[in-house]
Amino acid sequence: MPVLTQDRVIVDSPITEKDEAIREAGRALVAAGAVTDSYVDAMFAREKNLSTYMGNFLAIPHGTNEAKDEVLDSALVFIRTAQPIDWGGNEVRFVVGIAGKDGGHLEILSKIALIFSEEDEVEKLLAAPDAAAVYELLGSVNEE
Template structure:
């Protein structure tokens, strides 16, 4: 099963704050059948101990190690914000929620990090006209 599908990508999210964005990411992972609703609390706990801001307009909220019981399957959610969110003083346009079953999140994280380390790729993601285009740019996460 792919970790990222077209249904898990949004280009018109509603959140205007970091906390709302974390909840949206969790809700998308719940909708994908990857996590239980309790996972959102674990994402907030993780954020309280260490920021998930990664640089280059990206934040990757994810749960704590203790949350593994609320992870049903590995999956991603991707939200692109037109108006940057304030993430502890950093501008964020992309919030990628992540759930990794049995440690699968580390490989997924490394694939995302490779894309977002390249400013040209980030520019393509910002300019992508729709979810299909974003999926095409991030599709390697499913390999």
């Protein structure tokens, strides 16, 4: 089963605050059946201890190691915001909620990091007209 499906790609989200973004990403992971409600609390706990800002307008909120039992399945949620969010002094336009079953989050994280390490790819993601186009650009996250 793919970790990212097109219905979990949200473009031009009206979210304007970091906490709101983490909550929205967590809600989407719960709705996908990937995590329990408790995992969302662990996402906030992780953020309090260590910023999940990654550079290139990207933040990847995820739960703490203690919350791994709250992960039911691997999944990814991709949110592109209409306006930049202040993420601890950094500008974020992409919020990627992530849950990895049995340590799968590290592989998923590395695939996202590869995409976002290329400024051309980030520009394409910013310019993509709709969720289908963004999903197409992110296709490599589903490859085995």
